[in-house]
Amino acid sequence: MRRSLTLFLALGCLLWCIACAEDDYTLDDQATHSITRIHTQNNYFKDEYGRYLFLHGANVSGSTKLPATVDPVSYTGKPFPLDEADANFAKLRDLGFNFIRLLVIWEGVEPEVSGEYDEEYLDYIEQIVAKANDYGIYVMLDMHQDLFSRWLRKYYVDDSGGNALETLPGLEDFASPPFNDVIQGDGAPRWVVQLGLPEKNVGGPQWGLPRSLVGDQRETSDMLPLHWGVDNFLSLDVARCSATFFAGKTLYPNYLVDGKNVQDYLQDSFANAWLQIVKRVKSYPNVLGYDLINEPLGLYVVYTLYALLYQEAKDTTDNVLSQQQVEDQVDIVLEQLRRSGMPESDLVIMRDLYLNWVELPRTPDEFEASGFPLGESPYKPDLTAAFGLNSNFNRNFLQPFFSRVGQAVQAEDPDAIIVIESTIGLDDTAGLFGFYITPMLAPEGINQLAFGPHYYADVYPFVLSYNPTPRDFTVDEISFRDYSEGILGAIKQASFSLGNVPVILGEFGTYFNLGGIEKATESDFIVPAHIIDNYYDTLEANLINRSIWCYSSENTALWGEGWNREDFSILDTNQQPRASDAYSRITPRFTSGRLVSYKYNSPLAYYDPRPGVPTPYQEFNLEMLGLESSAPTEITIPKAKFAQGFYVYVSDGRCLYDPERGILYWYPYDDDPNVSHTIRIRPPYDDYGDSSWNYYFDGEKMLEGRQ
Template identity: 25%
Template sequence: MKKLTIDGQRIVNEDGAQVILSGVNLVCKEKEKGYVDPCNESLFTWFHEQGFNVIRLGLIWDGVEPKPGVYDNEYLNKIKQQILWAENNDIYVFLDMHQDLYSSLYGDGAPEWATFSDGLPHVVGQIWSDAYLESPALNRALDHFWDNTPANDGIGLQDHYAAMWKHVAAFFADCTNIIGYDMMNEPYPGSRGQEVFGTIIAAYAQSVMGMTEVNMEQLSALWFDEEQKQEILVGMADMDIYRVLVESAKEASQVFEREILAPFFNKTAAAIRSVVPDGFLMLETSYFSNMAVESGLELVQNDEGIIVHHQVYAPHGYDLVVDTEHYEIYNQDRVDLIFATHRKVQERLNIPALIGEWGAFTDHPATLGLSKALISIFEQYLWSNTYWCWCDGFRESPYSKALNRAYPQATGGVLVEYHYDYDADIIKVDYVPSGGETLIYHPRVALLSKENVVVAGADSSLIELRPFPDSEGGIVSIIAPQGETTITITVGKPPLEQK
């Protein structure tokens, strides 16, 4: 597989072609399964047939380091098998050190030996993520991690984490389709998160409820009451109000990113780069940026304070009704704001963006249209993405039909814009050609002929259709001569008129 690198805000391959990565998350959070999804190579073949060219592949700290300084290479070998299956099917992989609620004691992530709750109680919310705001034990454990409290062997928890990543990076160093390292899934600030949440609640009380004196305990309780929460979410549909709420939380969230998260990323990245000099460092935001709080994320630096190469902005984005069936109050305007905010941060950082998680949809019929709307945002910003996530029933779900879409996997030149019309089954790609090969995945290549491929603006072009074995999907290859003006490739049925 071709080596990937970075050119400004673009991911490019070794031939200089601009690359769009589109795929899915694959992670097993279940300890009883050994943190490895039971599957075989046929799953990865199906991913390939769907046009997926990347997988965000989850690892769990508890699986990697079950005892302090003791690494489970048998577990890592099972993960390596999946990486090799991906490579056999021309799929890139980036590794995701996954956690939800920090620890295997509360969700998944850290081993028990790295979880210090000081005897505080753990509280489970109605929705799993509510525990971040409600559980004293969880927040204390996170505080100990961010403070680098020594484990029982005297080594700090963050130091253990960095050493664990170093072992992982070295173990997989021979896997040539690994492109990057997602250093921590959705970093949560611990007890500092109460301040972020508190600013949002206070702003809501003042903006919506007209309160001048805010009773934080009483207002917080409203959020954890399912019926009251739905009423609050309806109130947050007013975008003028919602912008006030997320703006109010920005400074508290960014303080965590600047003072706590940035040094953590620097330390972890140094450990990874000590054994693997290349590979993308995937930068995730604070948890609260998932909802449009603007991130203050900083680029990773080395010990000399120099910004290191090959970094990718990898935020997540979900509407506030995620993990529920309340699609009747799903708000596309909120979603648009989330990703517009991510775009603003990407432009400040001036690095490529890959949306590491989005979706988390159920089988509700509305998810087809919602997925198409999100993909149109990724098209607009020329972003890569990995959908959250592979699960039982994925193949039959409404949203999977949106994920199986035409897009330019590699553009031989500078990609200007592209759009796939699901109804017409036609994709248009505008780019300035460099003379290299453009590869467009189309879900029905087997039903097309060269007459269905039109190259407008180029004097000549070479066209080749490459259907996948036993599949309707495949690749359209176009080589157009180098030029200085934009040309347009149109692929699809019915037969297109020559322009």
């Protein structure tokens, strides 16, 4: 076969490939025209040319959870300053990402009072979206929260000699100032938290101090310095704020703010905060959609438990509970969870937590300080509603919330894709022994819906508390784990009850300080790399859109991304990629036919050796069915991965490569709807007799082979 080395002008090649009539059409034009608003079709994302969009992205960023300044509070500059935006988006693009889940914070939009907005922050968000557009990166905006708000916090001393804190007295040993750390949430502004905890002095001089140092419990939060996720289920403050936000009309029917029930007031404020963002960004073609709220709380065990204790105390002569009465009420709550399908092993842990870690109320004063007044008050919860809060929460409360806020966003941006998540709580697709299933349904009135669940494998460096000896993992222990069951379980609601909508796995990832940051660094983060690679094995096999947690340009060895010492960032302390073999992958960006399968052979994967056959590290194979668009299939090729060039094999058609953006354009010829089109990309191995390649690309050079 004759091979000819030809240096193509990009203009001439593109004109020949697509028969473009305009003499000045360039690769820059192709890149610009590739970005259009996306719409949903069944369980796919498609662009205006009829191509299928495939999302390979990252969350930007974990450091956004904390404000840039606290007095006055401002989130302008999070996730990174505008003068660093070009460098960061270039890095994201060069790593192969075509999509970001951009965190925005309610407190950043509406920091002080309802209806007053931080225009500087809104300007900043718009500029970040615009800059992402310049780099061909789609954006899904995510109104982020964890533990409801950063105003729910607890200070503590991070110094336990490596021993886990196992009991509440153990926690109190670390309650003496000076404090050097804090466990906290993120999301809602202080004025919202104050409405959720009306009897408390939110943000007062003692706010966040350990209870042992505060005389009046109304002056501080009830958070515990544990792994932050545990406070979702142990903190009454978190539960009350979230319950007021989602279910205030049911729980507090007489609690009015400016003539509205507190739930309506808060949800209207939240929707209006969203609208300030939507108005700024809706005109940009790279806006994929709006993830209405991150990880809403859906399990209110501690709230129900307090309500049961409150009812029991009212029926007691002196309104004081004995230890046995407390234990009896705990068991009643656990029985409700057992009937809802919670595993027995989890129930044992929950019982220990509530009896030994949470300071449950026993006296009238303790109930008053916990937001359960014995006398008449608009802040007294409806006990019947409180008892039933954990039953069908997603359908009864979350689904109407999504409909309300989603319709408001959609009215402002008719092209909006509304992304919803499931709650942190019980699996509502399982029911009791497979029966009595009442899952959340698609919210009413939403024209374009997508599902954005999260999944994290059990690779946490500690259990329940801060200050324990870190859990350690080995490569042999981790590298062959299969996350298929967990990931497929996380996404199944999309087809189970939401109408088979498109799916984006909005978060997944791992700590990079497993075994301690020094050991992890010395090993070149090999354990996190294998964990992340395992995720992608399942994601690719099932063609799942995804965004890894997280990309953060702010990272230190001690504090990680800065929030609760989480260290998930794929960038190290020098803002350089770490473990990039796992996530910097060749991926489809757009396909002009329906994607059937694709596979990237990671350097981290295990391959059975075959005599005489090179191990296919970094090879990529894709198959698609038919042609539904004359626009090219686009494949992202991370620039750093193929510094020595790469070979391309195609079933039919022509190829063109944009080395600046790392995009391979493929124009198949055969438009028979039943024909499968295939492409294979591989690095330049030593030749082993495979001479059937069609193209070799190295920067702007192209070697043309078999045609």
